[in-house]
Amino acid sequence: MLDFMDYVQAVFHARTRWDRDNSYASLTTAAHNLLDFDIPHGMRLHVSSLSSSNFATSYTLGAKGVVDGSLSFLYTSLGLSLPHRSSSIHLQNLVLGYKHLSEFEQVSEPRWQDLWRHSKKDERKDTLLYGRLYLPTSTLEALYLRRISPNRIFRLNCVSDGSLPNGGSVLATLQNDFGKYSTEFLYSTDSSLLGFRGLYNFGYDPRRTDAKLSPRPPAHPWDHQGGRLSAGAEAYFSPVNKSAGISTGLRFTTLPVHSGFPYTMTLTLNPLMGNLSSTYAVKAGPDVAFCSRFDFNVYSYESGVVVGVELWQRKQSSLDTMWARSLLRPEWTRAPDDVTGVLKFRIDNQARVGLLWESRLKELLISVGGGFDLRNRERMLGTVGLEVSYSN
Template sequence: MREFMHYITNAFYGATGWNDDNTYKELNVTARELIDFPLPRGLRLTLSSLATPHFATSYQLGSIGVVDGSISYLHSTVPLTGVAARSDHIPLPTLLRSYRRLHDLGSRNTGRWGVPKGEGVVDGVEDQCGDSLFYGRLYLPQSLLEGLVVRRFSADLQVQLSAVSERSLRNGGTLLGLIQYDRGKYGIEGLASTDGGLLGFRGLYNFGGDASPPRSPIAGTPVSGGTPTGNNGSGNDQQTAATERERDRIYGRFSAGGEVYYGTLNKSGGTSLGLRFATLPTHRGTPLTTTLTINPLMGNISATYAVLARDYCSLATRMEFNVYSYESEWAVGMELWSNRRPAGFLLGADPRSASAREEHKPQPSPPEPSKKERSFQAKLEWRLDEDDDTKDNEKEAYRGVLKARLDQNLRIGLLWEGRVKSLIFSLGSGIDLRKLDEPFRSLGMEIQFSS
């Protein structure tokens, strides 16, 4: 489960129209999240709230033998009005992050809430420049302090500054500065860290698919959010048909990138190169993502493959091989969505009828706020609201997800996440099949409530 503050930070990116996927760091994120999902440890309770559209708080209390906790605050200069923050309304797939489809590259050209800028939105570029987000978190018994500042300087440029302060760290803390430049077709990042004087540079270049220069003017446009065909010009029927045929084959985007790091103080460095192919949301076949990364210095080759096999099921594999040490690794991950009510049979109710009832019950309440939104922004974005509605319906269908992974050491990770009433829970366990006498390596539960 993503933490609430992480979710809100992503909502901030969404609100300012920043595509946080267009960076080399996120090259293999699809497979990584399907395989390396974090397992909860111990008992953890999170109480969060988006008190005003600009301000969010979150309190966490955990217990792994000892009780610990954290307090965090977030302030955004952009009103996050459209964000579903209440835990009974948060769309589960967004929060629990299933198979991630690529964002369209045109998203930076859209204003708030995905509204295309060309359509006369007033609060466009000007407002994006200077939008900032402040986030701070204090872990209590350890008195570890985390801070994050994100500031958007222009439509293409964003700067992030993150810092950790803790007594046990050298110099009392570390600071990481990250400057991101995203042109859609390519995105580059430069970073500097006080930790060992690390300097880094990474870049990603997209080609093929929607990134390639369109042979037809429409090739790119339908991608940007599944626009209704009515928007496209009238005389392009033939070409549309051609692209449709193309999409019936395989239709996706290639990305290639690399990273270089150098520690100025400890005189160490590292580099890697990567390649990705991912189908675009408009692709009609099975969505898939595959990546290949090479670390030429250390001789490490890693390949991942992730596929959304069904609407409710995605699978991922990863293989690694080191040409110097001949070590190899593999891991598989799976995600299974369910529309059953999670605790239905525990409560003795027929899951179907219960789900039906549930389906009925929340229905009256959500439309009210969204109705308000609609009236508020109706003229501009009826299309988006429609999108939201359909998404909402989809999400209501899913009530829980089971994630599982297995690696070459025969370690199994199981995670069951879902929603009970207005609580989002996450129950996870790590199992080691090699040690059958005490197979449970870890066991944990996380409960999140937000309003």
């Protein structure tokens, strides 16, 4: 489940019309959400508040052996009016599941232009500041986010911790998103790590106003008319360590225009280390999604398989409106029912099982999970945790 602060940041990105999915870093988001979900560890209580449209605070108290906690504050220059009460936040926005990629919006989109025309006049470059202090360890996290132009965002992540070499590190990221392709430049003060990420989308170019999505239905399931094929790569180099790393990736995902069930396929390759990873995520129904991932190393022959499933529980529509719903034609778009709970489950070839249940209980958002190791009979129960969130 998303942290309240992450939720606010996500809203910030959406309001400033920044597509976080059009990046090489989020190439495998669908599989990541389904397979690598975080299992809470110990008891944790989040109390958050959006005191004004520009300012949010959050407090966390945790107990896993020792009591710890964190204080976080967020300021954004862009006034965000969002449902912030824990009873009113849509669970779909908090629980990351199978992610539908949306069509690119054209640059000439009037709303889009409006937003930035105003900003040019007012020099309004939306900024987000976020800080978090972990109490017992005195670790400070800070984030500076700035939309410096319609297709550019700057991000500065800082961590200050006495236990780190040099007392902390700073990561600066500059992202460009041109729709057709996106680039990302990174610099980390930790051993001067330099990074680059790039993603290229084949097919439709949203910058060209004349290019229109062909109205014809896709001829076959992998017809890229109904989906999007993306290729990307990343490279890192640290002149201090003399160490480097690269990887390339490929993704095909269906777009809403696709008639069949939505699915996403990715293939990532690390040519230096010989790692090969393929994922396949499919939303088999409106409330169920499956995902599998296969890892293989061509050098060490190490392999791994992870399988995960996601089930959404929706509020039963009341009997009063049943008759009306039954009259709706299938092709009409209907508002999805409110989600009351999400169950996630994963298992890998080492017989390690992860289970997570996220739901809303009255005014509270509950997240219960556990990790089990079926092979280790003595200590089968790995981690168990409960998180309770309340925001106002």
